[in-house]
Structures are given as C-alpha cells and as structure tokens.
Amino acid sequence: xxxxxxxxxxxxxxxxxxxxxxxxxxxxxxxxxxxxxxxxxxxxxxxxxxxxxxxxxxxxxxxxxxxxxxxxxxxxxxxxxxxxxxxxxxxxxxxxxxxxxxxxxxxxxxxxxxxxxxxxxxxxxxxxxxxxxxxxxxxxxxxxxxxxxxxxxxxxxxxxxxxxxxxxxxxxxxxxxxxxxxxxxxxxxxxxxxxxxxxxxxxxxxxxxxxxxxxxxxxxxxxxxxxxxxxxxxxxxxxxxxxxxxxxxxxxxxxxxxxxxxxxxx
Amino acid sequence: xxxxxxxxxxxxxxxxxxxxxxxxxxxxxxxxxxxxxxxxxxxxxxxxxxxxxxxxxxxxxxxxxxxxxxxxxxxxxxxxxxxxxxxxxxxxxxxxxxxxxxxxxxxxxxxxxxxxxxxxxxxxxxxxxxxxxxxxxxxxxxxxxxxxxxxxxxxxxxxxxxxxxxxxxxxxxxxxxxxxxxxxxxxxxxxxxxxxxxxxxxxxxxxxxxxxxxxxxxxxxxxxxxxxxxxxxxxxxxxxxxxxxxxxxxxxxxxxxxxxxxxxxxxxxxxxxxxx
Numbered sequence: 001x002x003x004x005x006x007x008x009x010x011x012x013x014x015x016x017x018x019x020x021x022x023x024x025x026x027x028x029x030x031x032x033x034x035x036x037x038x039x040x041x042x043x044x045x046x047x048x049x050x051x052x053x054x055x056x057x058x059x060x061x062x063x064x065x066x067x068x069x070x071x072x073x074x075x076x077x078x079x080x081x082x083x084x085x086x087x088x089x090x091x092x093x094x095x096x097x098x099x100x101x102x103x104x105x106x107x108x109x110x111x112x113x114x115x116x117x118x119x120x121x122x123x124x125x126x127x128x129x130x131x132x133x134x135x136x137x138x139x140x141x142x143x144x145x146x147x148x149x150x151x152x153x154x155x156x157x158x159x160x161x162x163x164x165x166x167x168x169x170x171x172x173x174x175x176x177x178x179x180x181x182x183x184x185x186x187x188x189x190x191x192x193x194x195x196x197x198x199x200x201x202x203x204x205x206x207x208x209x210x211x212x213x214x215x216x217x218x219x220x221x222x223x224x225x226x227x228x229x230x231x232x233x234x235x236x237x238x239x240x241x242x243x244x245x246x247x248x249x250x251x252x253x254x255x256x257x258x259x260x261x262x263x264x265x266x
Numbered sequence: 267x268x269x270x271x272x273x274x275x276x277x278x279x280x281x282x283x284x285x286x287x288x289x290x291x292x293x294x295x296x297x298x299x300x301x302x303x304x305x306x307x308x309x310x311x312x313x314x315x316x317x318x319x320x321x322x323x324x325x326x327x328x329x330x331x332x333x334x335x336x337x338x339x340x341x342x343x344x345x346x347x348x349x350x351x352x353x354x355x356x357x358x359x360x361x362x363x364x365x366x367x368x369x370x371x372x373x374x375x376x377x378x379x380x381x382x383x384x385x386x387x388x389x390x391x392x393x394x395x396x397x398x399x400x401x402x403x404x405x406x407x408x409x410x411x412x413x414x415x416x417x418x419x420x421x422x423x424x425x426x427x428x429x430x431x432x433x434x435x436x437x438x439x440x441x442x443x444x445x446x447x448x449x450x451x452x453x454x455x456x457x458x459x460x461x462x463x464x465x466x467x468x469x470x471x472x473x474x475x476x477x478x479x480x481x482x483x484x485x486x487x488x489x490x491x492x493x494x495x496x497x498x499x500x501x502x503x504x505x506x507x508x509x510x511x512x513x514x515x516x517x518x519x520x521x522x523x524x525x526x527x528x529x530x531x532x533x534x535x536x537x538x539x540x541x542x
Contacts, residue, residue, distance in 0.1 A: 041462075052469035055484030060326050060475070195317075200325040210324030 017114045024105075024118035025125055031092055032126065039088060039126070046081030046134050050074065053200070054141070060201055066231065067144050074138035075155045075226035076199050081130030082159035083166035083190045086123035090170035090183040093119065097178055106265070116171060116257045123167030124160055131159045144230065151229020154239075158226035161246040166190050168253030175260030193219050218245035286385045293384075293392025298399050300366060307365075311358035311404065315351035316411060322347045322474060329479075339476050340505040341418070348412045349500035350473035352429060353493065355408060356401045356437045357468060361461045363397045364444030371452040377542075386539065390449070390531050394441050401437030405430045417504065421512070425503035432500050432516035439520045440464070442527025449534040473497045492519055 032039045050073050058069035066072050096102040105115055135152065145151040166186060173182035196210070197219035206214060214220050225242025228234050301308055323344035329335050330342050340346035370376045379389050409419075409426065419425045448457050468474075470484070471493035480488055488494050499515025506512070 045462075048466060048469075051484075052466075055480060055482075056469060056475040057326070058481065059479035060329065192317075195321055200321070205326075205328050206324055207327045208324050210321065 017110060017117075020108075020110050020114050021118040021121055024115075025122045028089065028092055028119075028122035029125060032088070039085070042081060042085040042088065042126075043130050043133055045084065046077040046130055047137050049080065050077040050134055050137060050141075053077070057200060060205070064202060064205055068142060070138050070141045070143035071230040072227065074134060074143050075158065075223065075230060076194070078131045078134040078155050078159045079162045079223070079226060080190075080194060081134050082127035082163040083194075084187070085127045085130045086163035086167040087170055087183055087186060088126055089119045089123045089167045090174050090186060091180070092122075093171065093174050094178070094180055094183070097174075112261050112265070113258065116168075116254070116261055119171055120164050120167050120254075120257075123163045127160060127163035131156060146232055147229025147234040150234040154229050154234060155226045158222050158242065158246065161250060162190075162222065165246075165249045165253045168250070168257045172253065172256035172260040175257070175264040178264075193217065198223050218249060221245040286388055286391075289385045289388035290391045290395060293388055294395040294399065297363070297366070297393055297396030301363065301396065301400055307362050308359070308400075311355050311362065312407070314358065315354040315408070318354065318474070319344070319347040319351040319412070320415075322350070326475070334478065335476065339478065340501065341420075342416075344412070344415060345417050345420075345504050346476070346501060347474075348408070348417050348504050349429075349497050351412070352405055352408055352433050352500055353436065353473050353497045354468060355404050356433050357440055357464050359400050359404060360397050360437050360440035361444055361457065361464060363393060363400065363441050364448045365454045365457045367393050367445050368448035368452060368454040368457045371448065372454060380539070380542070386535060387532065390442075390445055390528070390535055393445055394438055394528070394531075397437045397441035398434040401433045402430055405433035419503065420505050421503045421508040424508055425512075428503045428508075428512060428516065429500055432496070432503075432520065435517055435520035435524060436496060439523035439527050442524055442531050446527060446530035446534045449531060449538055452538075467491060467493055471497060472501075492523065495519055
C-alpha cells in the first residue's frame with residue numbers, strides 16, 4: 001500500500017518547491033470551504049464598514065470636494081477586507097500547530113521558505129474574494145473611477161500587498177507566540193495602522209496629533225496609491241511613495257516571518 | 267464566595283427581600299471582582315472608544331467651522347465625540363459581562379449556583395448590577411480623560427450625573443438583553459456572535475457623526491435607531507444647558523429597554539430551570 005502511494009520522483013529529487021506551495025494553498029482554501037463561518041466575517045465586515053463609513057462620514061469627505069464618499073472609502077475597505085481575510089492563514093497555522101500537522105510539514109524535505117511562501121500565497125488567494133466583493137458593492141453604489149481600469153489595478157495591487165504584509169506579520173508572531181494571541185495582536189496592529197493614516201479624511205482636513213502621525217505612517221502613501229484612480233488619473237507622482245512603502249513592508253514582514261520560523265525550529 | 271452562600275443566616279431567609287438584596291450584592295461583588303481580574307477582556311471597552319473619540323476629533327474637527335454644527339450640535343468635535351465614546355464603552359463592556367455569564371453556564375458554575383439556596387433572581391440581578399457598577403467606573407474614567415483633553419460639560423455637575431446615570435441605565439439594558447441571550451444559549455460564542463449586531467446598530471446611529479449630515483436611507487435608519495436618541499441625550503448634557511429632554515432620551519429610553527431586557531432574561535432563566 002505504502003509503495004503504491006509514495007511518489008518515487010519526490011523521494012529521489014526532493015519535492016519541487018512551487019508544487020508544495022500550490023498544494024498547501026489548495027489545502028488552505030479547502031479550510032475556507034469547510035469552515036465558511038470563519039471566512040464570512042472577513043467578507044461581510046468590509047462591506048458593512050464601506051456602507052457605514054460612507055453613510056456616516058460621507059459629508060466629511062464630500063465637503064472637501066470628493067464627488068462620492070464611496071470613491072474615498074472603497075479602496076480603504078478593500079484593503080481592510082484583504083488584510084482581515086489574510087489573517088485566516090494565522091488561524092490555520094495555529095490549528096496546524098495544535099493538531100501536530102505543522103510538525104509534519106517541518107519534517108518534509110522542503111526548504112523553510114516554502115512553508116512561509118505557501119502561507120503568503122494562500123493569503124493572496126483568500127483576499128481576492130473580499131476585494132472583489134467591496135469593489136462590486138462600490139460600483140452598485142455609484143462610485144467613480146476617473147482613472148479607468150488602472151483604478152481597479154491600483155486598488156488590487158495595494159490590497160494584495162497589505163494582505164501579504166498582514167499575513168507575514170501574523171506568521172512571524174504566530175511562530176513566536178504559538179497561540180491565538182498572535183492573530184489578535186495582528187488584528188490590532190492592522191487596525192491601528194490603517195486608522196492612524198488618511199483612512200477617514202485627507203491630510204489637509206486633519207488637525208493636531210493625527211496629522212503628524214498620518215504623515216509618517218506608510219499606510220498613508222499606500223492609500224494614496226490605491227485611491228488615485230478613484231479621485232483622478234493614475235500618475236507616477238501619486239504612485240511612487242506607495243510602491244516604496246509596499247516594497248519595504250513586504251521585505252520587512254517576510255524577514256520577520258522567516259526569522260520566526262527559524263526560532264520555531266530552534 | 268462559597269462561604270457567603272453557605273452562610274446559615276442567608277439560607278434561613280432565602281425567600282425574603284433582604285436575602286435577595288444580600289445575594290445580589292454578593293454576586294455583584296463576585297462579578298465585579300471577576301471582571302477586574304480580566305483586564306485583557308475589559309481593556310477593549312476602554313481603548314477602542316477613547317481611540318475612536320481621539321481619531322474623530324482629529325479627523326472631523328473641521329466640522330466645528332460649520333455654523334449649524336456650532337449653533338445646534340457641539341462647540342467642538344471632541345465635545346461631540348464624548349457621548350459616542352461613553353455609549354461604545356458601555357456596550358462593549360456589557361457584552362463581555364454577558365459573555366462571562368455564558369462562560370459560567372458552560373463551565374458549570376451556574377448549575378452550582380442553582381443548586382445552592384440562593385435567590386434565582388439574584389443570579390441575574392447580580393450580573394446586571396455588576397455591569398452598572400463597571401459602567402459607572404468607566405464613565406467616570408472617560409470623563410476624567412476627556413476633561414483633561416479639553417472637553418467641557420455645558421450642563422454642569424448635574425449633567426455629569428446625567429451622563430453617569432445614562433451610562434449605568436444603558437449598561438443595565440444592554441447587559442439584561444445579552445444576559446437573556448447568554449442564559450438561553452449557554453454559549454459565550456453566541457453572545458460574542460451577537461456583538462456585531464450591536465456594532466452595526468452603533469454605526470447606524472449618531473454615535474460617531476451627527477444625523478443632520480447623513481442622507482438617504484442611512485439617515486432614515488439613524489432616525490429610527492433608539493441608540494441615536496440615547497446618545498443625543500448624552501450629547502445634550504455635554505453641549506447644551508440642562509433640559510428635561512436630555513434625561514428623557516438618555517435615561518427613559520434605556521430604562522424601558524432595561525425592563526424589556528430583564529423580563530427577557532428572567533424568562534430565559536425560568537425556561538432553563540424548567541428544562542433542567
């Protein structure tokens with residue numbers, strides 16, 4: 001029986017890293033299908049927040065010359081939905097640690113980076129649905145996209161980048177803490193980082209301490225990148241700050257996750 | 267705790283009003299101590315409302331340049347945000363208190379209480395009174411922080427008492443409804459699962475932004491939402507001279523909701539007792 005199921009190529013050559021990534025991503029998506037109750041909140045909450053923010057705070061942004069409050073809040077809520085959707089990866093990892101499955105992954109003949117990359121790739125796949133859902137609700141609500149197709153491309157890039165950053169941070173913490181506190185701390189970190197930026201109103205409308213914090217918060221640049229196509233044309237001036245911020249955060253969180261798995265090994 | 271319940275004096279007079287009060291007091295104390303021993307559970311009820319108030323006042327302070335806002339609503343957005351923070355903190359706190367009750371049921375402590383010669387009503391009232399005590403402490407701490415940050419209570423010391431009373435009554439109403447749910451389900455997950463509904467109700471009210479600036483169906487929902495009127499009563503204490511309408515909104519509405527909530531909780535308790 002054992003002889004029939006073991007793949008001889010895998011034993012002789014070692015598993016191909018990207019095949020392993022694909023299999024682990026597929027496994028992560030099976031968890032979504034089997035436990036939809038854990039995924040649905042990450043789908044519903046950003047849409048609810050989109051409706052709540054644009055309904056409650058709409059006047060605050062439209063009085064600043066923005067045509068429709070949805071133009072301001074769709075990119076924010078797409079990014080939020082993507083990041084919270086990505087957190088499911090952390091919950092899955094904790095579950096694997098508790099059931100012992102993660103030890104079996106560590107014993108497999110694959111490099112450690114494959115384990116980290118497969119979790120990040122799963123986060124990318126998981127975040128696609130919330131982003132799409134928020135954008136569709138935005139279109140139904142009458143949002144404007146003067147930047148055309150590039151508006152959607154920018155919001156998708158920013159949301160996927162934030163999902164990977166959130167997943168990387170969550171993995172790094174989960175490898176170190178090995179309990180659900182890691183996912184909770186990541187939620188807090190994402191929440192405060194997003195809200196301490198231009199999440200609600202532009203920098204020009206802010207006053208006091210928040211303006212100072214938002215100015216140095218990398219999320220402000222990423223939000224500017226994501227929103228540009230909803231407020232006007234997509235330009236390099238509006239993009240480069242966000243691209244640098246995303247690149248730096250992606251590198252830092254990947255390093256954090258990799259050092260985390262090494263500590264876990266030790 | 268177990269010593270108090272086994273007290274022969276308490277057992278002898280278990281049917282009297284005095285024993286009901288004594289049992290309620292003991293269970294209130296237990297519940298308050300239990301909550302203070304879990305700072306991690308209590309912390310969100312303090313951190314998030316204060317954070318949102320600080321965020322709102324820094325984000326929307328330009329609204330204070332709108333003549334309608336300054337004439338009819340508040341002198342600054344910080345002054346406006348205080349009542350929303352109180353509402354949010356009390357609702358967070360009350361939900362987690364009901365979660366504790368559900369945990370008691372799940373872990374079997376509730377059954378031990380039922381087996382002891384203790385008033386059944388006190389089991390529920392003790393929890394509700396504890397929520398009120400925590401809410402009073404919460405409102406006082408919030409007010410101290412907001413006053414240091416520059417907020418002013420335009421209605422004076424009676425307005426301050428009005429805010430505390432409003433917070434306590436809202437805690438009573440909310441924790442009674444959630445306690446009913448906790449007793450009915452016996453599951454902390456169900457109680458926590460109901461919290462998003464509270465969160466939605468809070469956003470669909472004037473807790474974070476004045477109703478005057480809302481439009482369309484969102485405005486209609488906010489108009490009908492009782493939380494809008496409760497929070498506007500509290501905002502009245504902060505931003506206007508004292509009036510009866512402030513008490514009517516922030517005390518009377520939660521009081522009516524509390525009666526409905528307590529009836530629901532006691533009915534759930536009776537049903538649980540009948541089932542067991």
